[in-house]
Amino acid sequence: MKLKVAAYTLNEMLIVIIISSILIGLAFTVLTLVQRNMWAIQKNLEVNTELNRLEQSLWIDINKYSNLSFLKSEDKLIFKSQIDSSVYYFNSDFITKTTDTFNVKIERKQFFFNGNETFKGTIDAFRLELSKKYRSQHLFIFKRNDATQFMN
Known part of the structure; x- marks a missing residue:
């Protein structure tokens, strides 16, 4: 007795393989x-996080310390109080503060005292x-002067 096994023809199998390869190609x-969009989102988040860390650190220090000064020769920003001090060093591609490094490139720095631009000192x-x-953004950090600024 002859038993027929149900099978597909060669043409049908080729069509299935072609359709499967097209679908797999589209899926990839x-x-x-x-994946590219996820990488772009991740990179954007890293850039914004670094900028936010720098801004937050500067605001905390400017409100914590009473005296601020800038030394142009060493390109450093000094925050001082009676108890403690903190120093920011500006390099071409990053800013360092004690143990922190902020990977933020600064194009231009302007310093002010009593509303007038200054290049060194208080x-x-x-x-x-x-x-x-960073889409050419800028950070403007300021503090309110009190009487201790004008004494001595």
């Missing part, structure tokens, strides 16, 4: 697009213009 293409406000990586 979509996966690649999603300051009460400063503006940092960031590179194009």
